[in-house]
Amino acid sequence: MGTALIYDEEMTSYKLLWDDPECEVEVPERLTVSYEALVRSGLADHCVSIPVREATEEEILLIHSEEYLEKVKKTPHMSVQELKDFALQFNAVYFHPNSYHCAKLAVGAALQLVDHVLMGKVRNGMALVRPPGHHSMRDAACGFCTFNNVAIAAQYAKQKYGLKRVLIVDWDIHHGQGVQYCFEDDPSVLYFSWHRYEHSIFWPHLPESDYDAVGKDKGVGFNINVPWNKVGMTNSDFLSVFCHVLLPVAYEFCPELVLVSAGYDSGIGDPEGEMCATPDIFAHLTHLLMNLAGGKVCAVLEGGYNLTSLSQSVCQTVQTLLGDPNPRPENLRSPCQSALESIHCVRWAHRRYWSCLGHAADLSSFQISTKPSGSPKEAGESTWKDKVAVVWPEPVKRVAPPVRTAALLSDEAVCPEGCKRLATSDKLDPRVAGKLRENFLEGEGDSEALSALSGLITLTEKMEKDEILNGLAVVRDITMATACVVQHVTMAPNNRVLVVCVGDGEAPSNITEDRKALVVRIGSRETKQSKCKNDIPVCLKKGCADVSGVIQAVFGLLLPLGYEFDPSLVLLVRMPGSEVSDGVWQQLTGLLQCLAQGHVLVLIQECEKSCVSPTACSLLGEPAPPLGQLQAPLPQDVEDMERLRRKLLADWTLLQTTAADTG
Numbered sequence: 001m002g003t004a005l006i007y008d009e010e011m012t013s014y015k016l017l018w019d020d021p022e023c024e025v026e027v028p029e030r031l032t033v034s035y036e037a038l039v040r041s042g043l044a045d046h047c048v049s050i051p052v053r054e055a056t057e058e059e060i061l062l063i064h065s066e067e068y069l070e071k072v073k074k075t076p077h078m079s080v081q082e083l084k085d086f087a088l089q090f091n092a093v094y095f096h097p098n099s100y101h102c103a104k105l106a107v108g109a110a111l112q113l114v115d116h117v118l119m120g121k122v123r124n125g126m127a128l129v130r131p132p133g134h135h136s137m138r139d140a141a142c143g144f145c146t147f148n149n150v151a152i153a154a155q156y157a158k159q160k161y162g163l164k165r166v167l168i169v170d171w172d173i174h175h176g177q178g179v180q181y182c183f184e185d186d187p188s189v190l191y192f193s194w195h196r197y198e199h200s201i202f203w204p205h206l207p208e209s210d211y212d213a214v215g216k217d218k219g220v221g222f223n224i225n226v227p228w229n230k231v232g233m234t235n236s237d238f239l240s241v242f243c244h245v246l247l248p249v250a251y252e253f254c255p256e257l258v259l260v261s262a263g264y265d266s267g268i269g270d271p272e273g274e275m276c277a278t279p280d281i282f283a284h285l286t287h288l289l290m291n292l293a294g295g296k297v298c299a300v301l302e303g304g305y306n307l308t309s310l311s312q313s314v315c316q317t318v319q320t321l322l323g324d325p326n327p328r329p330e331n332l333r334s335p336c337q338s339a340l341e342s343i344h345c346v347r348w349a350h351r352r353y354w355s356c357l358g359h360a361a362d363l364s365s366f367q368i369s370t371k372p373s374g375s376p377k378e379a380g381e382s383t384w385k386d387k388v389a390v391v392w393p394e395p396v397k398r399v400a401p402p403v404r405t406a407a408l409l410s411d412e413a414v415c416p417e418g419c420k421r422l423a424t425s426d427k428l429d430p431r432v433a434g435k436l437r438e439n440f441l442e443g444e445g446d447s448e449a450l451s452a453l454s455g456l457i458t459l460t461e462k463m464e465k466d467e468i469l470n471g472l473a474v475v476r477d478i479t480m481a482t483a484c485v486v487q488h489v490t491m492a493p494n495n496r497v498l499v500v501c502v503g504d505g506e507a508p509s510n511i512t513e514d515r516k517a518l519v520v521r522i523g524s525r526e527t528k529q530s531k532c533k534n535d536i537p538v539c540l541k542k543g544c545a546d547v548s549g550v551i552q553a554v555f556g557l558l559l560p561l562g563y564e565f566d567p568s569l570v571l572l573v574r575m576p577g578s579e580v581s582d583g584v585w586q587q588l589t590g591l592l593q594c595l596a597q598g599h600v601l602v603l604i605q606e607c608e609k610s611c612v613s614p615t616a617c618s619l620l621g622e623p624a625p626p627l628g629q630l631q632a633p634l635p636q637d638v639e640d641m642e643r644l645r646r647k648l649l650a651d652w653t654l655l656q657t658t659a660a661d662t663g
C-alpha cells in the first residue's frame with residue numbers, strides 16, 4: 001500500500017495584495033518549493049498522486065456556520081479595498097479574489113486524503129495545501145486560515161466512516177486554537193498541540209493555550225497543550241514531549257485515524273517559531289506515529305515560512321511515510337529546563353485523565369518559572385527580515401538499502417514473503433571461524449552451530465555495509481547468538497549496539513562498561529545476575545504479557561534510552577517463553593526501527609518460530625496492528641519503573657520528565 005501525495009498548483013493562485021507585516025510570510029512559494037523539493041528528490045515519483053477537489057458547502061458546514069460561509073462566498077467579487085476591509089474584522093488574515101476557491105481546494109485535498117486512507121487505497125499520505133487551517137473558527141478566519149481543513153477532516157471521518165477515536169497531532173509552532181474550540185468537549189477527538197507561548201506574550205496570546213486547558217465536560221483530558229515558554233527548542237525537547245507526553249497517551253487512546261496538522265514553522269530557521277529543531281526530526285515524529293491506527297496517518301500542511309527549512313522538513317516527512325529508514329538523530333542532549341517544566345506541567349494537568357500519567361510528579365516540587373513581564377510581541381517590532389539568518393547542515397541523504405529484510409533460517413524453514421533468505425555462506429573467514437569456535441563453541445566441532453553463528457556475522461556485516469536494512473534470525477541458542485552479535489559489533493571502534501531482550505532469561509554475559517552495548521531487558525523478575533550499568537532490567541509483575549506495562553516501559557524508558565544511546569545496530573531478542581503478544585512484539589519491532597537508521601536484527605529461538613511471519617511483516621515496514629485501548633498499568637510496576645527512571649537519571653538525560661529531575 002502506497003503513500004498519497006495531494007498537491008495542485010491552483011492553491012498557489014492567491015496572495016497578499018497589500019502591505020501587511022503580519023501576513024507577508026504566507027506566500028504561494030511555500031507550496032511550490034515544497035512540491036518541487038519532493039519532485040527533485042524523486043520522492044514524488046514514489047507517491048500515489050491523488051487529485052484535489054473542491055469541498056462542498058455541506059462539508060465546510062461540518063465545522064463552520066452558514067453566516068461565516070456566506071460572508072466568505074462574497075470575497076471573489078470584492079475589490080482590493082473591500083477585501084482589505086473584510087480582512088480587518090479578523091485576526092492576522094488576508095483575502096484575495098481567489099482565496100475562497102483555494103480554501104475549498106485545501107479542505108477538499110484533506111478530505112481526499114482521508115477518503116483514500118480510510119478506504120484502504122493507500123496506507124498514509126500528505127496533502128500540501130494553502131490556505132492553512134488550524135486557526136480558523138466556526139465563525140471566523142484567523143492566522144492565514146479560512147476553513148479549518150483538519151477539523152473538517154476529523155468531523156468528516158467520524159460522520160462518513162463512523163470512527164469513534166481520531167487523534168490530531170499539531171506540530172505547527174502555533175496553537176491551533178480553532179481546532180481546540182471545535183473538539184474541547186468531544187472525547188472522540190484527542191487534540192495534541194505544542195506551540196510557542198512564552199507565557200502568552202506570543203501570538204495569539206490566549207490563556208486557553210496553556211497546559212491547563214485540558215478540555216471541557218465530556219472532553220476533559222482530550223485536549224493536550226504543551227506550551228513552549230522559550231524559543232530555541234531542540235530535537236531533544238521535541239522527542240522528550242513525544243516520549244513522555246504524546247505517545248503514552250496516544251497508545252492508551254488507540255485512535256482509528258491519525259491526522260497531523262503538519263506545520264513546519266517549528267523547524268529551525270523559521271521566523272515565526274525561532275526554534276532549533278532540525279528538519280530530520282520530522283522523520284522521527286512521523287515514524288513514531290506510524291504504528292498508531294494501523295498506520296493510517298494523514299499529514300496536512302499548516303505553517304512553515306522559511307522556504308529551505310519547510311521544503312527539507314516536508315521531504316523528511318514524506319520519505320518516512322514512504323517507509324525509508326530514518327536518519328540517526330544527531331547529538332541529542334538534555335531537554336532544556338523550560339521544556340522540562342512544560343512537560344512536568346502538562347503531565348501533571350492530565351494525571352487524572354490518562355492512567356499512563358497517573359504517577360506524574362505533582363507541581364509542588366518546584367515553582368513554575370515566573371511569567372516574564374513584557375508586552376505581547378507585536379508584528380513590526382522585529383519583522384522576520386530583521387532576524388539573523390540561521391544556518392544548519394543539509395539533512396543527510398537517506399537511501400534505502402537494496403534489500404530491506406534478510407532472513408537467516410534453517411534449511412527446511414519457509415522464508416517469509418518479502419524477505420530475502422540469507423545463504424549461510426560456507427566460505428567463512430577461517431580466522432572468524434576460529435574465534436567463534438574458541439569463544440562460543442568450546443572448540444566442539446558443531447558445524448551447524450558454527451554456520452548459524454557465521455550467518456549472524458554475515459547478517460550484521462551486510463547491515464553495516466547498508467546492503468540490507470534489517471533482518472531476522474531463527475537460532476538454537478539465543479543467549480549464545482546474542483553474545484556473538486554483541487561481541488562482533490562492538491569490535492569496531494564506533495559501533496554501538498542496543499540489545500532489547502523481551503522476556504526472561506539471562507542477559508548476554510559479555511556486556512562491558514564501555515557503553516558500546518546497552519542492554520534493556522523487559523521481563524517479569526529481577527535476574528540474580530550482577531548487573532553492570534549498561535544492563536537495565538525493567539521488571540513487570542505480569543511480565544511481557546502486560547500490554548500496558550510494556551508500552552509504559554517502551555515510551556518512558558526504552559525509547560528515551562535508545563535515542564540518547566544512538567546505536568548503530570538494534571538487536572531485538574525474543575527470549576524463549578516470553579508471553580509477549582504478537583501485537584506488542586510488532587509494535588516493538590516497528591518502533592525500534594526509528595533508531596540505527598532502521599538496522600534492526602531480530603533473534604528468535606527455534607521453538608518460537610510461529611512469530612517469524614509477524615516479525616517479518618514489521619521489519620518489511622507493515623504498520624503494527626492497533627493494540628486496543630490500554631488498561632492502566634499496575635501501580636506497583638509504575639512505581640518500580642519510576643524508581644528505575646530516577647536511578648538512571650544520573651546517566652541518561654532524555655529520561656527526565658520534570659525540571660526537578662536534575663536535582
Ligand SMILES: COCC(O)(O)CCCCCNCCCN
Binds near residue numbers: 134143173203304
Ligand atoms: C494554520 O496557519 C499556520 C500558522 O499557524 O503558521 C499561521 C500562523 C499565523 C501567525 C500570525 N502571526 C501574527 C503575528 C502578530 N505579531
Ligand SMILES: [Zn+2]
Binds near residue numbers: 172174263265302
Ligand atoms: Zn504556525
